[in-house]
Amino acid sequence: MQGMRFPGRYVQGPGALARLGREVAPFGRRAACVVDRGVFDRLAPTLSAAADGAFERFDLVRHGGECTLDEIGALAEAARAAGAEVMVGVGGGKALDTAKAAARRLGIACVVAPTIAASDAPCSALSVIYRADGTVERDEFLPRNPDLVLVDTAVIAAAPSRFLAAGIGDALATWYEAEACRRSGALNMFQVRGLPLAYQIARSCRDAIFAFGEEALAENDRHEAGPALERVVEANILLSGIGFESGGVAAAHAIHHGLSELDDVHHCLHGEKVAIGVLAQLRLEGAPEAEFEEVRDFCRRVRLPTRLADLGIADAGGEVLTIIARRACRPGEIVHNEPFPVTEAMVVEALSALI
Ligand SMILES: [Zn+2]
Incomplete structure (x- = not known):
């Protein structure tokens, strides 16, 4: 279905x-x-x-x-x-x-x-x-x-640009997670598989934030509802909303849930933690280095964290990474929507690359 x-x-x-x-x-x-x-x-x-x-x-x-x-x-x-x-x-x-x-x-x-x-x-x-x-x-x-x-x-x-940047982080996850679900055949938020249109919408979400993200933040700094901001608001709210609900979610949001277990990150916005989740998901999936770097450099350009330290996690030792991984890998958790079996050790290794 x-x-x-x-x-x-x-x-x-x-x-x-x-x-x-x-x-x-x-x-x-x-x-x-x-x-x-x-x-x-x-x-x-x-x-x-x-x-x-x-x-x-x-x-x-x-x-x-x-x-x-x-x-x-x-x-x-x-x-x-x-x-x-x-x-x-x-x-x-x-x-x-x-x-x-x-x-x-x-x-x-x-x-x-x-x-x-x-x-x-x-x-x-x-x-x-x-x-x-x-x-x-x-x-x-x-x-x-x-x-x-x-x-x-x-x-x-009129709101601070940090909110728009966080929304870009949440929107960044949409295509990578939907794609993981498409490849694995995992079900979406309402327990059916996404139609091809869901993945196309997720793809246009990614394309829009890559093309207009930086300029939209510059417009937001000037408190200007310019053309780039219009495109990114559409991506953050509409395309990402439809994309995640109909396409499905996977490792990036599971790792977000894991990060939320830590007291250090309570000052961070949802999308800021999700951005780290996307980078960890790419590591977990063994994405080519060029693709990882493309996404990491994009995160830097749109003011999103790229390392655990950027979230305020001062001491990302093995114990801390295990807390995140254990929460992310609970039975039935969305990390298992990935197209391969995911273990705590794999999540710890993916996060170790982001210290
Ligand atoms: Zn989200």
């Missing part, structure tokens, strides 16, 4: 948030809009103005900061009390994941508007649920992708 899944609609451009009324109103007359607390004060006036006249009721809710079961429950309750027919999430990953999970509990439409392009999570049918202490509780797989993804590139260009 083969398949793909997509967000219902995707709209991207500078000033996209100003279209919120016209884009969201077809989903319902009453909307609840949860906004990341980091951007609430800055974006609330824009959102209210954009919603003006388009809804019977439009409630702005300040997000609490974590995507916990309590936060999801409270948002769902507030939206239910307001009779909301559509849930809107605005912000970074945790605010969007809270909106997605709350919309699912109510069985209403879901719109997400990412304010950074730091990962490929916005388009996906997945919420990562955290505990109050910031550790991961579980992944919640949703029956539907967001009905609409509204991406305001002027807002993304």
